[in-house]
Amino acid sequence: MDIDQIIKSNYFKSKVNFLNKIVFDKDYNSQKLQFKKLKFILKIASTKIPFYKDYFYKNHLDLNDFKTVNDLCYLPIINKSFINDNYKNFLRVDVQYESLFSRTTGGSTGEPLKVIYDYNFKLRDLANTFFYTGIAGHIPRSEASLRVYGDVIDLYEYDYNILKISIYDLSFTKVQLINKEIVKHRPKYIHGRPSAVIHLIETFLKLDIKFPLSIKTVFLDGEVLSFSQKQAVEKFFNCKVFVTYGHTEGSLLGYSCINSDNIHFHPNVGIVELIENKEENQTNNLKKVITTGLNNLVFPLIRYDTNDLAVKYDSFCECSQNSLQIKEIIGRVQDLVYSKNGSKLCLTPFFFNYNLIDWRGVERFQYIQEKKGLIKLKLVPNKNYKNFETYFLKLKETILTNFPEGFEINFEIVDKINRTKRGKYKYFIQKIDE
Numbered sequence: 001m002d003i004d005q006i007i008k009s010n011y012f013k014s015k016v017n018f019l020n021k022i023v024f025d026k027d028y029n030s031q032k033l034q035f036k037k038l039k040f041i042l043k044i045a046s047t048k049i050p051f052y053k054d055y056f057y058k059n060h061l062d063l064n065d066f067k068t069v070n071d072l073c074y075l076p077i078i079n080k081s082f083i084n085d086n087y088k089n090f091l092r093v094d095v096q097y098e099s100l101f102s103r104t105t106g107g108s109t110g111e112p113l114k115v116i117y118d119y120n121f122k123l124r125d126l127a128n129t130f131f132y133t134g135i136a137g138h139i140p141r142s143e144a145s146l147r148v149y150g151d152v153i154d155l156y157e158y159d160y161n162i163l164k165i166s167i168y169d170l171s172f173t174k175v176q177l178i179n180k181e182i183v184k185h186r187p188k189y190i191h192g193r194p195s196a197v198i199h200l201i202e203t204f205l206k207l208d209i210k211f212p213l214s215i216k217t218v219f220l221d222g223e224v225l226s227f228s229q230k231q232a233v234e235k236f237f238n239c240k241v242f243v244t245y246g247h248t249e250g251s252l253l254g255y256s257c258i259n260s261d262n263i264h265f266h267p268n269v270g271i272v273e274l275i276e277n278k279e280e281n282q283t284n285n286l287k288k289v290i291t292t293g294l295n296n297l298v299f300p301l302i303r304y305d306t307n308d309l310a311v312k313y314d315s316f317c318e319c320s321q322n323s324l325q326i327k328e329i330i331g332r333v334q335d336l337v338y339s340k341n342g343s344k345l346c347l348t349p350f351f352f353n354y355n356l357i358d359w360r361g362v363e364r365f366q367y368i369q370e371k372k373g374l375i376k377l378k379l380v381p382n383k384n385y386k387n388f389e390t391y392f393l394k395l396k397e398t399i400l401t402n403f404p405e406g407f408e409i410n411f412e413i414v415d416k417i418n419r420t421k422r423g424k425y426k427y428f429i430q431k432i433d434e
C-alpha cells in the first residue's frame, strides 16, 4: 500500500489517536499497557530468541516471574557491541529475515547495528511521527515542510511535500536559490538536527539575508540541544522549538510538549529506565538511558543501553501524568572546543568518561572556553569527601595526562556553579564566537 493511502486509512488514524489517548487521558493506565506489551515480547524472547532462551534457562527464569515492568531487572542490560558480537543469537528462529526491512544505526556512537523490522513496526514508527508533530498542531505530508540537512543531498530537492535543503558551503547566490524554493514551497514547519539548523541560521546572519517567510514550528532531533542553541533558533525563526529524542533503533520516543521543554517518553514506544551510572559521581544526577522497545517484535531490544546520559525530571508536567520525563539528554553533546591550532574537538566524552576520571570528590564541574587552546575547569568540591587536597592533586594529574593535545587547563575551585535562568546546569560554556 502506498503511504498516502496508509495515512488516510482509519486504521492508521486510530493508531495515532491511541497514542494521544495514552498520554493525554489521565485515567488511562499506561503501566498496564506497557506490562501487557512487555509480556508479549518476553514470551517471544524466551522461546524464539536463542540469547534469551538460554538466559531464561540458565537463570531459572520463568515468564511468571515477571509481575510488573520493574521485574525487567531480572534481565541483563545489553548494548550495541554486545548484540553485534552475538548477532545471530538475537535473531528469532522462526522469522525469515530476508523478507523484512532493515536500517543501520549511525556511527557516531560506536559500531553500527543493523536493526531489522517488519511492516507493523514501520507503521507504528510513522504513527509516532504523526503523534509528535500533532502535538505542535502539524500534520506531516499534508502540510508543506522544510527539512534541513547537513550533507547527503545537493543544494535542494523535493520529496513529496518536503523541501530538503543542504546547508553546507552556502554562498550568497546559493542562499538566494534556496530562498526562492522556500517561498514557492511555503513550508509551515522545519525539521532538522540542531547543528544543521544552527549552521543555517549562522549562514543567513553572516550573509545578512533574511529568512523569506514565517515558520510556525521548528522540530529538532537527533542531537543534544543546548539552551543557547534553542534560544538562537527560537529567536531567529520567532517560533516555538520542539525537541524530539529518538534513535534509529526505534525503541523509544521522547518529545517536548506545549507546556515544557522536558522530554517526555511515550509509554507505548518503550519502557525507559533511568539508572545510575556505576562509575559516576551520583551528585550530578546523571542517569543512563536504558530502554526496552515495545514495537519491534521481530528484533526486540530488551534493556538496551542507548549510550545516552540524561538528567531526570521528578515532577509532573501539566500536559500529562502518564509519562516518564527527563530534563535533558547530555550524552550526545555536540559542543566543540578549539585547540591552540584552531582544530575543533568534542571534549564531553572525555569529561564523562567515568572509567578514566574519578569525580567522586567533586559535586559539580563546568568547563569554559574563552580563548583557543585554553580551558577553564571550575570545580565545586564535594563537602562529604575526605582528603579533598590529595584527591584534587590526583584528579588534576589524571586530567592533565589524558587531555587531548593543544590545550592548557586552568583549574578553579569554586563554591558554586550557577544554573541558567531556566534552572539548567551547563557542563560546558563556549565563549568563542565563530
Ligand SMILES: [Zn+2]
Pocket (backbone or CB within 6 Å): 256, 257, 258, 259, 260, 264, 317, 318, 319, 320
Ligand atoms: Zn508536558
